[in-house]
Amino acid sequence: DAGITQSPRYKITETGRQVTLMCHQTWSHSYMFWYRQDLGHGLRLIYYSAAADITDKGEVPDGYVVSRSKTENFPLTLESATRSQTSVYFCASSEWDPSSTEAFFGQGTRLTVV
Amino acid sequence: KNQVEQSPQSLIILEGKNCTLQCNYTVSPFSNLRWYKQDTGRGPVSLTIMTFSENTKSNGRYTATLDADTKQSSLHITASQLSDSASYICVVSADTDKLIFGTGTRLQVFP
Numbered sequence: 235d236a237g238i239t240q241s242p243r244y245k246i247t248e249t250g251r252q253v254t255l256m257c258h259q260t261w262s263h264s265y266m267f268w269y270r271q272d273l274g275h276g277l278r279l280i281y282y283s284a285a286a287d288i289t290d291k292g293e294v295p296d297g298y299v300v301s302r303s304k305t306e307n308f309p310l311t312l313e314s315a316t317r318s319q320t321s322v323y324f325c326a327s328s329e330w331d332p333s334s335t336e337a338f339f340g341q342g343t344r345l346t347v348v
Numbered sequence: 349k350n351q352v353e354q355s356p357q358s359l360i361i362l363e364g365k366n367c368t369l370q371c372n373y374t375v376s377p378f379s380n381l382r383w384y385k386q387d388t389g390r391g392p393v394s395l396t397i398m399t400f401s402e403n404t405k406s407n408g409r410y411t412a413t414l415d416a417d418t419k420q421s422s423l424h425i426t427a428s429q430l431s432d433s434a435s436y437i438c439v440v441s442a443d444t445d446k447l448i449f450g451t452g453t454r455l456q457v458f459p
Binding site: 276279337342 | 352379380382389390391392393394397437441442446447448449450451452
């Protein structure tokens with residue numbers, strides 16, 4: 235399927251466990267992003283990548299790890315999940331710099347840490 | 349600090365009525381302003397993108413305005429439909445490779 239897809243859609247994990255959220259896009263967009271969305275906050279940038287093998291921190295990177303070995307994939311790993319990481323996570327992509335091109339979002343992953 | 353503020357936080361209207369959502373920003377330097385629609389349980393979807401030189405942009409029943417001098421934008425929805433029930437998010441690009449999101453206005457349209 236064309237577009238940007240996230241998996242899983244829902245995940246429940248225990249405190250201290252490692253969990254990986256997957257993101258795949260079929261457009262060969264250069265830029266990919268991970269955001270979290272919490273009540274009372276706008277979407278907050280966790281990490282982003284301008285190209286394969288290039289990643290950079292966003293506004294709230296602590297406790298998260300990313301990699302981008304292939305242009306189309308951008309997994310997000312919570313190394314040791316905490317309850318404060320309970321959130322809805324959105325992956326997005328844009329063809330070029332998002333200040334000048336449209337960003338497309340995935341359906342989101344709802345993560346609950348118990 | 350770069351910020352995007354939206355009002356109201358939530359809004360209830362009857363089907364067929366018009367409504368206007370507001371966005372104020374303190375982002376500098378400014379590149380463009382976007383309005384996104386986010387249905388419950390889905391990712392945001394772009395409605396409009398406006399640059400500094402554009403003051404009005406339409407997408408069907410959605411019309412966005414931008415006043416770059418006062419740093420204000422509005423999204424006007426005409427003849428609302430039940431499917432317009434969603435959160436509407438104002439997003440400003442700060443001429444860097446990041447986007448700054450407002451917290452959104454939750455619109456509910458009742459029959």
